[in-house]
C-alpha cells in the first residue's frame with residue numbers, strides 16, 4: 001500500500017454496555033461489569049497496543065437516555081450506557097501503562113467550560129507525551145442538557161453554532177496564548193516564561209467570555225487530535241472544517257463511498273487536502289474459526305440482545321420516542337404509514353433488507369455487526385477501504401476482555417495483508433496518524449486564530 005495503513009481505534013465506553021445492549025448478562029460479557037476498576041482498562045490498553053491499534057477511543061454521554069416512554073427507567077434497568085464514569089480520568093493511568101497507543105476522550109460542548117476543558121486536555125497531552133485526541137460532540141439527550149442548567153437541549157444546528165464558539169475558545173488557548181519561544185526556564189536570569197509572549201486571549205462571544213492566558217504551557221500537540229462524528233448537514237460541515245478524523249455511520253461500502261465523496265468535497269471547499277481528514281466506520285466483528293462457527297456465535301449472541309435497551313438507545317440517539325412503533329412490524333409495512341417520519345424514516349429507508357422487522361433492524365444495526373473468519377473479516381475491511389474509508393472503530397462484541405481475541409486472531413491477518421500497521425511511527429498521535437508535524441497545519445482554523453489573537457492583544461486596552 002502506498003498510503004498509510006488503515007486506522008484502527010478500540011471503541012469503548014466506561015459503562016456496563018456500550019452498544020451490545022444486554023450483553024452484560026452473557027457469561028462472556030460479565031467482564032464488562034468491572035468497568036469501574038482500573039485493572040481491566042490497563043489490560044485493554046496494553047492488549048490493543050500489542051495489536052498496534054491507533055487509539056483507545058472512549059465514548060461518552062452526560063445524561064441518561066430518557067426519550068423512550070418519556071423516562072430513563074429502561075436505560076437504568078438495562079444498564080444501557082448507564083451507569084457511566086468519566087473517561088478523561090482514566091487517561092493518565094492508561095498512558096502510564098503504555099508507550100504508543102493514543103487516547104481519544106469524548107467531551108460535549110454542553111458539559112464543561114472551555115477554559116477548564118482546554119486545561120484538562122493540555123494536562124493529558126503533557127502526561128501522555130502527546131497521545132491525546134478529543135472527540136467533539138454536541139449531545140443528543142435532553143437529560144444531559146438539564147444536567148448542565150438548560151431546560152432542554154438547544155435546537156440541533158444551534159448546538160453546532162455553540163460548538164463553533166467552543167472550539168474557537170479552546171483553539172485560542174491551545175494555539176495562540178503561548179508563543180513557541182515563551183517558555184525559557186532560564187536559571188541564570190530567573191525568567192521562567194516571557195510575559196510578553198504569554199498572551200491573554202480576550203475572547204468575547206455569544207456564550208463565553210474568557211480572558212486567558214492559558215494556564216498550561218503548550219503541550220506536545222498543542223491542540224489534541226480532533227475527532228468528530230457529524231451526520232447532518234451542519235455536522236458534516238463542522239467535520240469538514242475542523243476534524244482530523246470523522247466517523248460515518250455507513251451500513252454498506254456503497255453508502256460509505258457516497259458519504260466519503262460528500263465529506264471530501266466539503267473539506268476541499270475549506271482548502272483542506274484529502275489526507276487531512278481521515279474517515280472512519282464501525283467494525284463489530286464476531287470471530288469464528290470457520291464461517292459456520294462465526295454465524296452460530298452471532299446467532300447465539302443476538303439472543304442476548306435486549307430489545308428494550310435498544311429501543312431506549314435508538315429513541316435517545318434518534319431523538320424520537322420509539323415506544324409507539326411495534327418492533328414486530330416489517331419495515332416495508334412501516335414505510336407505508338405516514339406515522340414514521342424524519343430521521344426514523346431515513347433510518348428505516350437505509351436498511352439493506354426491508355423485509356425484516358423493526359426490532360430486527362434495531363438488533364442488526366448495533367454497530368454493523370459482521371460474522372466471519374479472520375480472513376473474511378479482513379475481506380470486509382478491504383471492501384470498506386476500497387470505498388475510500390481510512391479506518392475503523394472496532395466495537396467489542398462482548399466485553400472489556402474481548403480485545404485479545406481480535407488482536408490474536410484478526411490483527412495478524414490484517415497486518416499480513418498490509419492493512420494494519422505492524423509497528424508505531426515515532427512522535428505524537430498526530431504525527432503517527434497524519435505523518436506530518438505534531439501541530440495542526442497552518443491553514444486549519446485553530447492555527448489561523450494565532451494571528452487574530454496577536455492583533456487583538458496588540459490593541460490598547462480600553
Ligand SMILES: Cc1cc2nc3c(=O)[nH]c(=O)nc-3n(C[C@H](O)[C@H](O)[C@H](O)COP(=O)(O)O)c2cc1C
Nearest residue numbers: 059060061106137139229230231232235247248249
Ligand atoms: C462512531 C460514532 C461515535 C459516536 N460517539 C458519540 C459519543 O461518544 N457521544 C455522543 O454524545 N455522541 C456520539 N456520536 C454521535 C455524534 O456525535 C452525532 O451526534 C451523530 O453522529 C449525529 O450527527 P448529527 O448531530 O450531525 O446529526 C457518535 C457517532 C458515531 C457515528
